[in-house]
Each structure stands twice: as structure tokens, then as C-alpha cells.
Amino acid sequence: MSLKHTYTLIAPFYDAMLARATRAARQRSLAALPTDPGRVLLAGVGTGLDLPHLPAQHHYIGLDLTHAMLRRALSRVGPVDFAPVQGDAQRLPFADGAFDHAVLHLILAVVPHPAACFAEIARIVKPGGSVLVFDKFLRRGQPALLRRLANPLVRRVATRLDVVFEDLLPAAPQLALEHDQPALAGGWFRMIRLRRY
Numbered sequence: 001m002s003l004k005h006t007y008t009l010i011a012p013f014y015d016a017m018l019a020r021a022t023r024a025a026r027q028r029s030l031a032a033l034p035t036d037p038g039r040v041l042l043a044g045v046g047t048g049l050d051l052p053h054l055p056a057q058h059h060y061i062g063l064d065l066t067h068a069m070l071r072r073a074l075s076r077v078g079p080v081d082f083a084p085v086q087g088d089a090q091r092l093p094f095a096d097g098a099f100d101h102a103v104l105h106l107i108l109a110v111v112p113h114p115a116a117c118f119a120e121i122a123r124i125v126k127p128g129g130s131v132l133v134f135d136k137f138l139r140r141g142q143p144a145l146l147r148r149l150a151n152p153l154v155r156r157v158a159t160r161l162d163v164v165f166e167d168l169l170p171a172a173p174q175l176a177l178e179h180d181q182p183a184l185a186g187g188w189f190r191m192i193r194l195r196r197y
Contacts, residue, residue, distance in 0.1 A: 015047055015072075018106070022134075025183040026105060027053045029134045029191045032179075038100030038129075043089045043121060044107030048073030054080050061099075063087050090116040097126045105134045109163045115171035122172035125196040131175060133192040134183060137165040165192065 030053045033040065037057040042050060045062030046069050054060060059081045064070050070084040087093045089104075090113050102121050108114040121131055138161075169175070179193040 015049065019049055021184070022049065022106070023053075025134055025189065025191060026050055028183070029105065029132050030054060030103065032130070032132055032193050033058065033101060033103075034130065039098065041092075041094070041099045041102040041121075041124065043092075043102055043104050043117070044110065045070070045073050045084070046106070048076035050103065050105055051076040051080065051082065052078060056080050058101075059083075061085055061094075063089060063092070065089070090120060092120045092124050094124045096123055098124050099129065100126055101130045101132070103132045105132075107135070108133065108165075108168065109135045109137070109161070114163050115168050118168045118175075119171040122175050122196060125175075127174075127196055129196045130178075131194040131196065133165075133194070134189065135163075135165075136161070136189045137163050138188075140164055140166055165190065 026049060030050060033055055035055070035057065037059070040054075040058045040060050042060055042062040045051075045064050048062065051062075051073065056079055061083050062070070062073055063085045064073070065086070065088055067086055070086060074084060085093065089107055090111050102125050104117075104121060108117060111117045125131060169177070174197050175194040176197055177192065178195050179191075181191050183189040183191045
């Protein structure tokens with residue numbers, strides 16, 4: 001089953017699974033967006049769970065692979081300048097340096113090729129821009145036997161459980177790590193901020 005098909009099927013249930021559990025972490029992550037107005041890509045915007053927490057001064061483009069997710073996101077658009085775009089976060093349909101900032105909430109552990117997604121983000125963010133990441137990652141050398149055993153099945157349905165964030169960094173050498181802190185589930189979920197040089 002393709003990722004597009006899977007997320008079309010789970011779109012009606014997505015919020016029930018994630019909204020409450022991730023709300024506070026999303027708010028903390030998005031608070032790091034700069035105050036100066038700019039263009040911000042929400043890569044993998046999903047059902048729009050980030051939208052109520054966005055500062056109003058920016059222009060946002062919300063990209064998602066499925067129409068079903070984008071349709072749900074549109075119902076959450078409040079007083080922000082927001083445009084939906086259907087597309088693949090691993091092959092972004094935007095020019096180099098098209099955005100001042102990018103937000104990757106719960107997308108790097110979902111896409112089949114997270115390094116390709118990460119490299120694309122580095123390509124479309126302007127030098128000096130920021131990248132905000134909130135997702136679940138293993139640490140290098142972490143055994144996490146249950147997660148690794150479940151990964152072959154779970155990754156076919158919805159998400160990967162084996163992504164090591166540090167392994168993604170070589171794909172985007174122009175992104176420098178500025179901040180990394182545990183967010184949820186004993187540090188399995190992390191909030192990360194990077195700067196594009």
C-alpha cells in the first residue's frame with residue numbers, strides 16, 4: 001500500500017490519534033519561528049494541527065501528499081495567510097531558496113526516504129533561514145528492540161520507527177544544528193532547530 005493511499009485512509013482518524021498528545025510540543029516548536037515576516041513552508045502539513053498555533057505575520061504554504069489531508073487542514077485555517085499545495089516532501093515543487101523558514105512536524109519519520117526530504121528542505125530554505133523539526137527519532141546505537149522489530153510492519157502502514165536524526169545531517173550539510181531537546185515519550189520525540197548557511 002502506498003503512503004498516499006494509507007494517509008488518505010487514515011485522514012479521518014489522524015486527529016483523534018495525535019491532536020491532544022502533540023499539542024503542547026507543537027506550540028513550543030512553533031514559538032521558535034522568527035518575528036520578522038517571511039515565507040514558511042509547512043512540509044507535511046497533514047490535517048493542519050499546527051495551524052492554530054502559527055504566528056500571524058508569516059505567509060504559509062502547507063504541503064501534503066494527499067488531498068484528503070489538505071481538505072481537513074483548510075478547515076483549521078484561522079487568521080493566517082495560508083495556501084495549500086499537494087506534493088511530495090521528497091521532491092518539493094519549489095525553487096531553490098523559495099522560503100525563509102520551514103517546519104517539519106512529524107514528516108521525517110513518515111516519508112520513505114527521510115534524507116531526500118531533509119536535503120530538499122535545505123535546498124528551498126534561504127541562507128539565514130531556520131528549520132524546525134518535531135518528530136520521533138532513535139539515537140545512534142540505541143537498541144530500541146521493540147521499535148526496530150515493529151518497524152517493518154508499521155512503516156508500511158503509517159510511520160517509520162527507525163529514523164536516526166544524526167544520520168540525516170550529511171544529506172544537508174548546509175543546515176547547522178542550533179537546538180535539540182526532548183519533547184515527548186522520554187525523549188523519543190525531539191524538538192530540533194537548525195539554521196541554513
